Amino acid sequence: MKETPADRRLIIDLEKCFGCFACAAACPEKHIAFTDHEGLRRFRAPSLCGAQCDACRKACPVDAIVLEEVASEEPRPALIELTWGLPLTRCRTCGEAFTTEKIRQSLSDKLAALLGSADLALDRIPLCPSCRRDDEAQRMRSATRTLPDPLP
Amino acid sequence: MNAFLHVDFRRCTGCFACEAACRTAHGGACRVHLAFADGLPVPLMCRQCENSPCAAVCPEEALVWDKTHGVVLLVERCTRCGLCAVACPFGVLSVDPFGRPNVVKCDLCLGRRAEGKRPACVLTCPTEAITDEPDRPLKRRRLAGSVPPIAARPFSESLPAPMGKEGGVQGGFRGKNPR
Numbered sequence: 001m002k003e004t005p006a007d008r009r010l011i012i013d014l015e016k017c018f019g020c021f022a023c024a025a026a027c028p029e030k031h032i033a034f035t036d037h038e039g040l041r042r043f044r045a046p047s048l049c050g051a052q053c054d055a056c057r058k059a060c061p062v063d064a065i066v067l068e069e070v071a072s073e074e075p076r077p078a079l080i081e082l083t084w085g086l087p088l089t090r091c092r093t094c095g096e097a098f099t100t101e102k103i104r105q106s107l108s109d110k111l112a113a114l115l116g117s118a119d120l121a122l123d124r125i126p127l128c129p130s131c132r133r134d135d136e137a138q139r140m141r142s143a144t145r146t147l148p149d150p151l152p
Numbered sequence: 153m154n155a156f157l158h159v160d161f162r163r164c165t166g167c168f169a170c171e172a173a174c175r176t177a178h179g180g181a182c183r184v185h186l187a188f189a190d191g192l193p194v195p196l197m198c199r200q201c202e203n204s205p206c207a208a209v210c211p212e213e214a215l216v217w218d219k220t221h222g223v224v225l226l227v228e229r230c231t232r233c234g235l236c237a238v239a240c241p242f243g244v245l246s247v248d249p250f251g252r253p254n255v256v257k258c259d260l261c262l263g264r265r266a267e268g269k270r271p272a273c274v275l276t277c278p279t280e281a282i283t284d285e286p287d288r289p290l291k292r293r294r295l296a297g298s299v300p301p302i303a304a305r306p307f308s309e310s311l312p313a314p315m316g317k318e319g320g321v322q323g324g325f326r327g328k329n330p331r
C-alpha cells in the first residue's frame with residue numbers, strides 16, 4: 001500500500017509541556033516552531049506528521065509528546081495546525097522575558113531539593129542571564145572593595 | 153587541581169581582547185563575558201563547578217563534570233532543551249536551539265588543548281588577568297612584594313619561645329598579671 005503523507009497524529013500533553021524548545025530543535029523537518037512574543041511563548045506544530053521519525057518524542061524531557069498511529073482505513077482528519085502557548089517569566093531586575101514560568105518553577109523546586117534553599121543558584125533563578133552576570137560582577141567587586149589594591 | 157580558568161579581575165582593563173579571542177577560536181558566539189560593576193570590568197566564564205546546577209538539571213545527563221576537563225558537554229546526548237541555561241547562576245551558559253554548537257559554554261578550549269595549545273583568552277589577555285596556572289596570581293603578588301615570600305620568615309619565628317626561657321609562656325603569664 002502506498003505510504004500516505006499524513007501518518008501519525010501528534011498529541012501534546014499541555015499539563016506536562018513546560019515550554020522548552022527541545023522538540024523544535026529536534027525536528028529534522030523543522031515542523032515545530034516557537035516564538036516568544038508579548039509575554040507568551042507560542043508553539044506551532046502540524047496535527048499530523050508524515051515523517052517516519054520520533055525525534056520530537058525522544059527529545060521531550062517531560063514526555064509530553066505522543067505520536068499516535070492513524071489506522072489506514074480510518075478517514076483522514078483534516079490537517080490543522082496545533083498551537084499552544086505558555087506564559088513567559090520576566091527578569092526581576094530588567095523585566096526581560098527569558099524563559100517560561102513553568103520552567104522557572106520546576107527548576108527552582110528541583111534546585112531547592114538538590115542544593116538547599118540558601119544556595120546562590122536558587123537566588124538567581126528569577127534573574128535573566130545578563131542580570132545574573134551583572135549581579136556576579138557586583139558581588140566579586142564588593143568582596144574586594146575593602147582591600148587596598150596590592151598590585152602596582 | 154580541578155581544571156578552571158583563574159581570573160584576577162583587578163588586573164582586567166576591560167579591553168575585550170578575551171571576547172575577541174574566544175570568538176576567533178570557536179567561531180560564532182562568545183563564551184567569555186565581560187560584566188561591569190560600577191564601571192569596573194569583571195571577566196566571567198564557566199567556572200566548571202564540581203556540583204554544578206546545570207549538570208543537575210539536565211534531563212539527559214549531557215553535562216558531566218570531570219577533574220581534568222571541567223564540565224563537559226556530551227553533544228550526542230544534548231536535546232537543546234535549554235534548562236542548563238536557566239539553571240546557571242552566573243549566566244555564562246546559553247543554548248542555541250537551531251545553530252551550532254548547541255550549548256555555548258567555555259570548555260577551556262578543548263580542541264586547542266588536544267593540540268597542545270593553551271586557551272585562547274589566556275594567551276590573548278594583555279595583563280594576564282585570565283590564566284590557567286593556579287599559582288600564577290600568588291607568584292605575581294610575591295614578586296610585587298605585597299605578599300611575603302614563604303622563605304623570608306621561618307615559621308619558628310612566629311612561635312612563642314619554649315617554656316622556661318626568657319620571654320616564654322611563663323614570662324608572658326607573669327607580665328599579664330603583675331603582683
